[in-house]
Amino acid sequence: MPELPEVETIARGVNERLRGDCIVEVWFSSYKEPFKTAPAKQADGLEGLVIQRVRRVGKHIVCDLGENVDGPSSGQWIVHLGMSGRLLVTTPEADVAPHTHARLTLASGREMRFVDPRRFGRLEFRVLAKSGAFTGPGAEPLTITADEFAALFRGRRLAIKAALLNQSLLHGVGNIYADESLFRAGIRPKRMAGRLKREELDRLRMALQQVLRQAIEQGGSSVSDYVDANGVRGFFQLEHRVYLRGGQPCLVCATPIRRIVVGGRGTHFCPVCQH
DNA sequence: CATTTCACCTGGTGGC
């Protein structure tokens, strides 16, 4: 479910509700998939620490942890939601959804739960002294400069859509916002990244930042089942102009939106508005 | 090295 705007919305929600709370007990499911760090190690690391801040890095939710809210951090809990992951703040009495893989009991009496039917998500505990702070694989789309953005694609022979999805270049962009930003910039998804003119790359960066900011304002896109930390759906899906609109008329020129596959992902574009 | 393809999972939808 989650790309940058959805992850940002969830991280903000969890931060607002759980900043300063202490993790007193941790439960993990017996599935092995979600654990980048062994469950027992994660539980050892997490129990007793205070949540200082919850923030987004790329598509990762990073919880900074320490002895006190304001003191130095000693560890980080890093949640990647994969395709179907949810991170929820609940009461302990709330029904436990199927595919719940983690439950963190907090001193305030609430719980943070990780639910992930497809099990593509990942949970990791980092000891700061050992691994250093998590910075993510690539550049941040919302703060990257025009020069840095242009440099990412120089000499690259892959499709611009595939390049946008490459997290080690830019992190946080996924299938929805790649298609939506390319439409808004008027660029075809299969264009070779390294052949785009500087003016086109400038347009793409502006379109991408605008669409991401607007999506964050609207709480992200709920295509099927995405909800934020409070269980509330986003509504940026109402603003989608091409994503999952194959065969439907372009909202600008009424030409049917085309669906193709680029880099193994469903890709949607207008053959008239995009060049 | 850069790029492409596919496996990893469950669940929903639509055709027959």
Added chain:
DNA sequence: TGCCACCAGGTGAAAT
């Protein structure tokens, strides 16, 4: 109703 093919917000390993 059942069965099947296909699709879905992502990534990383393997192949090219």
